[in-house]
Amino acid sequence: MNNRPANTDTIVSLEDVSKTFSNGTVALNGLDLDVQAGEFLSVLGPSGCGKSTALRIIAGLAEPSSGSVRWPQEQTNQREHELSFVFQEPTLMPWATVFENVWLPLRLARVSRASARDRVLEALEMVGLGQSADGYPRELSGGMKMRVSIARALVTRPNVLLMDEPFAALDEITRFKLNNDLLRIWKAFGLTVVFVTHSVFESVFLSERVAVMQSRPGCVTDQIEIDPSIVRDEVFRTSAHYAGLCRRVSAALHVAMETETAAADLV
Numbered sequence: 633m634n635n636r637p638a639n640t641d642t643i644v645s646l647e648d649v650s651k652t653f654s655n656g657t658v659a660l661n662g663l664d665l666d667v668q669a670g671e672f673l674s675v676l677g678p679s680g681c682g683k684s685t686a687l688r689i690i691a692g693l694a695e696p697s698s699g700s701v702r703w704p705q706e707q708t709n710q711r712e713h714e715l716s717f718v719f720q721e722p723t724l725m726p727w728a729t730v731f732e733n734v735w736l737p738l739r740l741a742r743v744s745r746a747s748a749r750d751r752v753l754e755a756l757e758m759v760g761l762g763q764s765a766d767g768y769p770r771e772l773s774g775g776m777k778m779r780v781s782i783a784r785a786l787v788t789r790p791n792v793l794l795m796d797e798p799f800a801a802l803d804e805i806t807r808f809k810l811n812n813d814l815l816r817i818w819k820a821f822g823l824t825v826v827f828v829t830h831s832v833f834e835s836v837f838l839s840e841r842v843a844v845m846q847s848r849p850g851c852v853t854d855q856i857e858i859d860p861s862i863v864r865d866e867v868f869r870t871s872a873h874y875a876g877l878c879r880r881v882s883a884a885l886h887v888a889m890e891t892e893t894a895a896a897d898l899v
């Protein structure tokens with residue numbers, strides 16, 4: 633039972649969460665993480681440390697083995713309607729148009745094509761694909777496919793966007809552009825974003841806070857605040873301040889990985 637008083641701005645709170653899979657793999661143990669309403673939080677950690685598992689637990693796609701996941705602001709159990717998830721793969725339906733791909737979550741909620749039209753086109757405009765509604769996924773670049781995937785996540789007008797390494801497979805220039813667009817969308821929609829990444833550089837550029845995880849078992853070892861008043865633009869990307877923040881986050885990641893190695897040595 634979790635009796636800790638929740639910060640009034642906390643949108644979701646994970647306390648002492650563990651996850652052991654049926655094959656015995658302990659993916660998470662003692663994971664504590666609060667997500668504040670409206671923040672851009674990155675979760676950074678080495679491969680296999682349990683980032684995706686933590687995100688899936690927040691999304692309700694997986695249950696923790698123990699510990700608690702609380703949504704302090706929720707009066708009823710309606711949160712699935714306010715959450716959207718973006719995966720590393722855009723997972724578009726190849727036989728359907730861009731419009732139909734973005735319409736899908738509304739269609740599943742029984743919203744007709746005509747009723748969904750304005751919202752679908754608004755979401756496509758938001759990701760810069762207002763002119764591509766009638767195209768097919770095969771006609772799109774990798775970056776454009778990811779934009780469609782983001783539009784599909786936005787079309788339900790979520791207040792929480794969960795993103796699992798969405799840009800990992802993209803080239804750096806496309807990634808930078810999508811980083812800029814994501815920040816614009818985050819602000820325009822007043823979203824809370826939880827963004828899983830392997831990239832120190834990406835986490836520092838995007839976030840107001842970086843939660844660093846270790847593996848074996850997966851838990852949060854450090855949290856680095858990044859001044860929210862910093863303007864995230866190309867000047868920042870090439871600044872000494874950015875480089876310094878990257879060094880700081882990188883050092884926290886190294887400590888997390890050393891802790892992991894030391895734990896493994898004890899086994």
Ligand SMILES: Nc1ncnc2c1ncn2[C@@H]1O[C@H](COP(=O)(O)OP(=O)(O)OP(=O)(O)O)[C@@H](O)[C@H]1O
Pocket residue numbers: 653654655657658659677678679680681682683684685686830
């Ligand atoms: N369904 C599952 N059954 C068994 N083990 C699993 C399952 N899903 C994940 N794992 C294991 O749990 C651990 C954490 O996996 P998870 O995918 O959450 O890590 P991650 O940090 O997101 O990794 P990556 O960065 O490589 O995507 C890993 O050891 C993984 O092999």
